[in-house]
Amino acid sequence: MANIGYARCSTLAQDLTAQRQALAALGVPRDRIYLDKGLTGTSRARPGLDQALAAVREGDTLTVTKLDRLARSVQDALDILSHLSQRGGIVAFVYRVQRELQVQEALQRKFKEDAAAAGREATDADLLEEARKIQLDPMG
Secondary structure, eight states: OOEEEEEEESSTTSOOHHHHHHHHHTTOOGGGEEEEESOOTTOSOOHHHHHHHHHOOTTOEEEESSHHHHOSSHHHHHHHHHHHHHHTOEEEEOHHHHHHHHHHHHHHHHHHHHHHHHHHHHHHHHHHHHHHHTTOOTTO
């Protein structure tokens, strides 16, 4: 059973990094992530999606970060799900995982900022202590 990923962005200016990271975090191998860039969901001509669907075999999972990355409408989603079901595949939507990664990154940034601030405070406290030891008035 393989895990196959699909990522799409609507314009060439957009970046697929967040979707790729979310898919990789779910164990989708890099060489099993199919991409469409600069193709809107309204266009059914999406070569990356066609390749991803062709790669799905019985028991495989097609993983996408959000439903709107996969389908342009409810009917399109139903058609894709029907196609996968006939082939014995399933679809996993992983918005929650992508959001958790974003939260984790924000917490890591906050931790680094807090650690840097604590280091500055410790340095200031150390300087004040040293000034007291040699009987200097640090305030003036």
